[in-house]
Amino acid sequence: MSTFEFPVRVRYHEVDAQGVVFNAWYLAWFDEAMTEFLESRSLTYRGMLDAGYDVQLVHTEIDWSAGVGWGEDVVVAVATAWIGRTSFALDFQVRALDDTGHRVVTCDCRTVYVVVDVDGSGKRDVPPLISNALGAPEPLRGP
Template sequence: MESTDRDDGPAFQSVFENRVRFAETDLQGIVFYGEYFTFQDEAVTEFFRQIGYGFEEMIDRGWQTHVANTELNYREGAELGDVIENELRVVEFGTASFTSEYRARRKDDSSLLADGTVTHVAVDLETDETIPVPDEFREAIAAFQGGLESIE
């Protein structure tokens, strides 16, 4: 299975850590695969919050994002009590969309547990129609990641 990581582009930002809870494990004692989608979503939410665009701020500005696609690759199992470091970076902008790469690593040994992508579209709150990704949002991401030139 090939990694979704690109060799070029912005550095991953560590945005969210979580300790594996019993409820997140399966009968094999490892994190149930579906939980990684929740971890990915929490990483996106925290990334937005850290750039000053939590969902409340987006709504105050009259727009929000909807997930258009998400993919995850499972690399290694995490177990009860493991601390997972969740990382994210925006790697591509379209007119009304942007794509982020996600990865989850076990904190104590940096083992890659899962990686993947998530694509969001910008949506007007009143019309529920797609809109161009606001320039201010693009600029906030660029500032957080170190510049737009690293984002396609």
């Protein structure tokens, strides 16, 4: 499967005093992109919840190489990094256009999610419903 891309236009309120997107907004973008990624693979978040599953973010690593500013159009690329017994990781990249019109990565992220039961009873094995939607791992960044 190809890498999923979620378009984002940087909004005024997302920019900080340094003129770039404030770091917390990246997590919001990644959360939205994760939901759209799953939906593009025929798993709506509502469908996952109705089946009795949810996911909890348990770890995120983000590395920035450049900032993006107000009004810029970027894409958040999403790909499955790995799938374990009760958890999985998604890779995210924010990709912007440089001065020559080429896409460049401005931010790399790997986020680990744990599958949990919606009844609050704790971790669950990654069910086929979720693993099928995630597809084969195609990491965007190294281990």
